[in-house]
Amino acid sequence: MTAPKVSKRIYLIDDDPAVRHGISALLLAAGYSVTDFASANAFVEQIPRLDLGSAIVLADICMPGIQGLELQEKLATGHPEARVIVMTAHGDIAMAVRAMRNGAVDFLEKPFSAGEITTALARAFARSPAVPKTVNARSAHAQDYDSLTARERDVLWEMIKGNTNKVIARDLCISPRTVEVHRQKVMHKMRAGSFAELVRMAVELDPVR
């Protein structure tokens, strides 16, 4: 939660004025400078005047007009230097995974805490803008992944789909209790502090699955 020394810029895109106000206040308090946009369209119009390479784009995924995912695809092809963090509804794992596969550097579940957003931004700024985001020859988590048993891997990919223990149990023909055990093993072996972190790792491990 350390404030950056030089004021780093965030381009914030959200259609809700109260959300823009709240997040702007949070980012300013964290020492960032903020430019906000009420729609993806408004942002796209301004792109020629923006310095995408040195900023982070923080965009809601669900907006009228150009949707967050579309914007992300547009940026991925036309402006690969842009680092995008998408904001999804809390618990919308499927959407988050899709956004990551589309090249978002990270995702944040709305609502988020000060710690979550500052950590995500610090991580995003630490990333070089030029590096292709979806293709990783060998992820840093590959070794941890290799340590998983076949069943644990099954459980991991089911979890990434956002399935509940009950659904996973049915799909894999095991008891929900066993799923819970596997789930905890997966989190432990992958050294994932949170479910969101696990999603990030999984997408890095296998961007197309």
Place this chain on the structure above:
Amino acid sequence: MLMPEPDHSRHDEYLRHYMDTGDARIIGQARSVTARRLDGETFPAVLHVSEFLDGKHIFVGFVEDVTAQRAAERRLAETQAQLQHAGRLGAMGEMASTIAHELNQPLTAAASLLGAAQLTLEKNPDKRSAKAVDLLEESVAEIRRASDIIRQMRDFIRKRKTARSLHDISNVVEEASTVALIGAEAEGIGVSKDLQPGLPVALVDRVQIQQVVTNLVRNAMDAMADAPKRRLSIATAYRNGMVEITISDTGPGIDGDIMPRLFEPFATTKDNGTGIGLSISKSIIDAHQGTISAKNKNDGGCIFTVSLPAGNRNDRP
């Protein structure tokens, strides 16, 4: 006697009443009654009674067996009830989803503002501000919990299992339009149906697709309420691997302002509309990997097209 109780034993009394008073209770008008067959089974009937004098006073009763008609009416009513139920569930899902999104936004704003307060306090650390920071963190956790509850509610309502099976879309449209077109004639609407027989079947939830068709047909009828020419065309066809349903009217067409957000929730052109019908229709068709679109016709009125992926030609419903 064809008449079950209580009419059976009162019949003579009815006759006497008429003879004495001249007060005709049934003569000259059709009346729905329950009649009885020889084997004792009762059935719904319409009774027409007339009288004539030919030396004697003679009454003639025509008993019309309406069993089949009543059964058809009942089936129709059941289908209607089913459609309404599906409509309500669909509307609830759509509402839940919209409400979840709308509520999550202020929660996000509140959590962010608390986060801002927290970071501001952390800049000037002392004993009291440390306590305040804890309280703010707890508040954010509670906001997260509220957001979680809303999402679970949405998922609960939305994840209703849908029952999909292979159907001939022409049959599905025929059934739905029969229900939806009740009253069309009375409103002076001319209807033409061109439902292609033998189309490739499609994997659909029959009730949901009927709900979409009913909605589109009803919209078309409403749109033509004040139109000078009232013509509704319903057609099905096969095109490029898709089974297509088109519903076209001769109403005033769709306003250019509304057109881009026609399928969004709460966009309505009707005085008494909720703006939910088309957005539900769209979510149903989306879930079927199909498309729904609207277009104004050159000669006035508009046309809605629903396309659904067709199954294999050899598949049978």
